[in-house]
Amino acid sequence: MLAVVSVFALASSACVMAPLEQGYTDCGSFLDAEPCHPGQYCAESTLSRCELGCTSDENCARNQSCVKESGRQVGICLNKCPSCT
Numbered sequence: 001m002l003a004v005v006s007v008f009a010l011a012s013s014a015c016v017m018a019p020l021e022q023g024y025t026d027c028g029s030f031l032d033a034e035p036c037h038p039g040q041y042c043a044e045s046t047l048s049r050c051e052l053g054c055t056s057d058e059n060c061a062r063n064q065s066c067v068k069e070s071g072r073q074v075g076i077c078l079n080k081c082p083s084c085t
Helices: 002-014
Strands: 040-044 049-052 064-067 076-079
Antiparallel strands (some): 040 049
């Protein structure tokens, strides 16, 4: 009986999705969809296609900011200056 309970607990906990770390963003809704890595954004969610760049700080690592040129939708992740205020 204990073995059955242990297997059930293991199986049910395997379905819990952990939140993504800073910079990793969801891309697609299929079970095999991979998240975009820091420095990438989801260009096509139907095909789970990631491209280099960022659309917001959400696409960048914790120590980076998304910088876009005026009028552009996509920018690049640049390191934040730790000594700047």
